[in-house]
Amino acid sequence: MWKERFKATGFYDFDYTLLRWQFDPLTRLDRAERWVDVPVKLGEERHIVRVQGLGTTAEPAFEVSGESVKDKDALVTHVQELFQWGVNLENIHQHFMDTNVKQLFQDHPGTPIVKDFHLYDCLMKVIIHQQLNMKFAYTLSTRFVHTFGSTKDGVWFYPDPEETAALKYEDLRALQFSQRKAEYVIDTSRMIAEGRLDLAGLSGQSDEEVKKQLVKIRGIGPWTAENWLLFGLGRQDLFPKADIGIQNAWKVYFDMDKKPSYEQMETHSAGWHPYRSYASLTLWRSIEG
Helix, strand or coil: EEEEEECCCCCCCCHHHHHHHHHHCCCCCECCCCCEEEEHHHHHCEEEEEEECCCCCCCCCCEEEEEECCCCHHHHHHHHHHHCCCCCCCHHHHHHHHCCCCCHHHHCCCCCCCCCCCCCHHHHHHHHHHCCCHHHHHHHHHHHHHHHHHEEEEEEEEHHHHHHHCCHHHHHHHHCCHHHHHHHHHHHHHHCCCCCCHHHCCCCCCCCCHHHCCCCCCCCCCHHHHHHHHHCCCCCCCCCCHHHHHHHHHHHCCCCCCCCCCCHHHCCHHHHHHCCHHHHHHHHHCCCC
């Protein structure tokens, strides 16, 4: 067993991250005790790393703990990449003080980009969730992992691409997947398992190049590609204009009678570059309660 403490650069709202993760039944956490158990795959090995908030939004601190001493460095590196404690959110906050969403950021300071646990898991989740309401989306992804994934000490792990690739479409249809969604999940997993789609390799390319490559894949459109860039790779300048939640939050914040057009959103977000992802997250947050 090992433990180590870390501090974030500037302010950081860890409690909002726990609130957002609470929507996913697969995530093991305790908001009152302020911890989350992170499933980490290192090759064939499965690890659980607990991240606990110790400080406040203004003075954030964290305790990270795990079982494997020999893998400690790799586990710490993985967790640091997920939570991005080295990003100075105060500088980003100041950027938005000169924009039309100044009040939004004043109301919700320190909203971080926290990445999903693994690139493949994130891609499967956004494919499963696309064009579904949030409740049923999480129902489907939970069924998928409970049926084909694995668990260790109460923490769930997504199946590997090779495991999903070996499934039949009927296996997912039995979980209430549509035929098309079953095909998207399994066919994409086969591409990854066969080496025709390299998610780690994509992580080194530009946002536009990643989107260009992903939308060539049947079942992956701009919304899915942008959400994978945001939550899989943690990219800072994504603005999924097609997202219903962002459109609803925009309507409320800008006091509009109807949802904005893409043209309105593009025009009025011009000053948000190069941090549009933070505006997207903060817009989502503003209507999540």
